[in-house]
Amino acid sequence: MLVAAAVCPCPPLLVPEVAAGAAPEMDAARAACTDALGVLAAARPDLLVVVxxxxQSGRGSFxxxxxxxxxxxxxxxxVRLGPTTGHSVSERELPPSLxxxxxxxxRTGWADAPIEGLGVGEPLAPERCTEAGRVIGAKAGRVALLVMGDASACRTVKAPGYLDERAAPFDAEVARALGAADVAAVKALDAELAQELKASGRAPWQVLAGAAEGANLTGALLYEDAPYGVGYVVAAWS
Incomplete structure (x- = not known):
């Protein structure tokens, strides 16, 4: 059963070495991510799945x-997805989000539970996302999720997707739903609209919604901003 989740944005700019001179602009987001991962550690999961x-159009495990x-x-x-276990690992590299x-x-020195990675194709249908989440939630007695993904990329004229007036309302609902651990609202996010707004987090968030069914978690919104015209949200569920 899902006992905790951290929702974090996934731009490589979150990594200071990648951001270089722009690194300070993401300091608040990094601090919020650290707080969210602290919630995962406090839950003492038996398994952590990073989504x-x-x-790709489907799913890939790492x-x-x-x-x-x-x-x-x-x-x-x-980087490495947790310490090596002595078993063979995937020859494929992690996708950028993972x-x-x-x-x-x-960065936070995670050593609290075994780790698995799941890459989810951005076009994956909502019902397939939630079904993947249900499978994850049943993998162990205490499961935690680290869910990576961005909201719209259309918040300003300089954003990767230019300005779309639908982006701000979409992102506001994403932030509200994730901050409130509103499983029904996360499931109801419009996949077609999310794709039009270049919101990479829609499918991973709906995996989270599937995993959270029946878990009765509460949420907290730790960060919401669009420093590069892309919506970044950090939330914790516990």
């Missing part, structure tokens, strides 16, 4: 110890 958007890097963003820096999650876990 984030990936390019065992503990899988490597990721930020070389694609101009920084020769590697690499950022692995960086957050390394």
């Amino acid at each position: 984030g958007p990936a390019e 065992p503990q110890g899988t490597l990721g890097s930020f070389r694609g963003f101009g920084v020769d820096m590697a 690499a950022v999650g692995a960086w957050l876990l390394e």
